[in-house]
Amino acid sequence: DTAVSQTPKYLVTQMGNDKSIKCEQNLGHDTMYWYKQDSKKFLKIMFSYNNKELIINETVPNRFSPKSPDKAHLNLHINSLELGDSAVYFCASSQDYRAARQYFGPGTRLTVT
């Protein structure tokens, strides 16, 4: 069974479009995260939710809006996509908010043309 899963694996879209990425974890963890990995492999946290409550919101454009319908799911919606949004987006989870050992999903490669 996959611990942290993301859909889709690949996403190619045009500038200005709106898209969503979904994440699910079956580990029973309380905390979930979204990370962005750029072309230089730099992995940077964007958001974190603990039991459906937003606990980390780094400097991210308002076009990015996370939603957590329950503690097993964390989705990322992106409005008005820009070229600079092209990256690999990783979802992760950890047992609690103390950001200890995190389990990462396989990533979603977003390409904006």
Added chain:
Amino acid sequence: EDQVTQSPEALRLQEGESSSLNCSYTVSGLRGLFWYRQDPGKGPEFLFTLYSAGEEKEKERLKATLTKKESFLHITAPKPEDSATYLCAVQAISNFGNEKLTFGTGTRLTIIP
């Protein structure tokens, strides 16, 4: 702001040739230092957590050590399957007052048979 710097950026070794990867950090109030392994097209996979200077952890051919300013990942007699990008991360306080991981840019390790 928390900073994590990894060196070298890339390292090519012959099979069986031991070496070390470096992770230097500046953070206010280190809670923990993490090492992850990332294979191409996959999410990072947890290797070790170190919490205090002088601590060491081992797993197969890998040993991680920690001082007050840096961590080393020593690889002994590596095999081709050890080829991957190794990421270092520090656990510190986010702007929301919660803990988060700040990652370095990684060392891309290639083991030549």
